[in-house]
Amino acid sequence: MAKSDPNWSDVDDYIVRHLIGEDPALDACLAANDKAGLPAIDVSPAQGRMLELLARSIGARHILEIGTLGGYSAIWLARALSDDGRLVSLELEPQYAAIARSNLERAGQSGKVDIIVGEAVSSLSAMKESQAPLFDFVFIDADKENYAAYLDHAIRLSRSGAMLVFDNVVRDGGVIDPDSDDPKVPGTRALYEALQNHSKVDATAIQTVGSKNWDGFLLAVVRA
Ligand code: SAH
Numbered sequence: 338m339a340k341s342d343p344n345w346s347d348v349d350d351y352i353v354r355h356l357i358g359e360d361p362a363l364d365a366c367l368a369a370n371d372k373a374g375l376p377a378i379d380v381s382p383a384q385g386r387m388l389e390l391l392a393r394s395i396g397a398r399h400i401l402e403i404g405t406l407g408g409y410s411a412i413w414l415a416r417a418l419s420d421d422g423r424l425v426s427l428e429l430e431p432q433y434a435a436i437a438r439s440n441l442e443r444a445g446q447s448g449k450v451d452i453i454v455g456e457a458v459s460s461l462s463a464m465k466e467s468q469a470p471l472f473d474f475v476f477i478d479a480d481k482e483n484y485a486a487y488l489d490h491a492i493r494l495s496r497s498g499a500m501l502v503f504d505n506v507v508r509d510g511g512v513i514d515p516d517s518d519d520p521k522v523p524g525t526r527a528l529y530e531a532l533q534n535h536s537k538v539d540a541t542a543i544q545t546v547g548s549k550n551w552d553g554f555l556l557a558v559v560r561a
């Protein structure tokens with residue numbers, strides 16, 4: 338059972354009212370996803386805005402996302418880019434990718450975004466670091482089982498100084514339970530283990546509560 342508290346959502350509503358405001362394109366995206374039966378596991382509005390601001394603050398021009406779903410976080414990330422920037426987003430399910438493309442189109446962002454359908458590990462393996470430009474910012478939010486593999490690919494395909502952000506690294510606190518019956522936990526723990534004394538990145542993780550309950554983001558920066 339997900340641990341939740343109605344106060345967390347009320348505070349998220351307050352944050353959105355003051356700092357984000359109405360956003361018809363994002364509302365339409367969530368409505369289309371719901372209508373198509375997609376799981377409501379997108380980032381929250383406050384989290385999406387955080388991704389946009391992080392990417393903007395480092396002047397990201399080339400962003401990679403692993404796990405598109407209906408394109409909600411992709412809309413936020415695409416908004417961080419100037420007109421000549423690119424977002425590459427990887428998604429397993431062709432039906433989700435089609436909905437994401439239509440949501441990005443409605444949001445006026447489709448010209449900046451390439452969605453690649455398939456197993457992300459395969460798509461990443463086909464991407465060569467010699468194919469510049471390297472990524473400035475990577476958002477990892479697909480199957481948690483492959484998080485350690487996604488870390489390796491993200492480092493390989495990113496410039497030094499790039500920021501990597503992983504979603505869902507706390508999972509109601511389940512991450513500290515080595516015997517967790519949540520199949521997603523071992524993959525997430527493998528990410529932390531890979532990052533312990535890592536030679537190429539510095540990392541931290543921040544716990545969050547809100548409309549998406551108790552979870553967290555892991556942030557890493559690729560060393561020079
Ligand atoms: N980033 C999205 C939410 C992503 S949900 C948002 O915030 O709006 C996770 C997505 O990863 C799902 O759409 C799921 O289909 C996709 N996924 C799961 N396993 C995958 C894999 N092996 N390769 C690529 N995508 C995968």
Ligand code: DHB
Binds near residue numbers: 379380478505
């Ligand atoms: C799940 C996946 C996510 O990316 C998320 O943010 C929440 C839940 C899941 O697979 O359960």
Ligand code: MG
Binds near residue numbers: 379478504
């Ligand atoms: Mg997620």
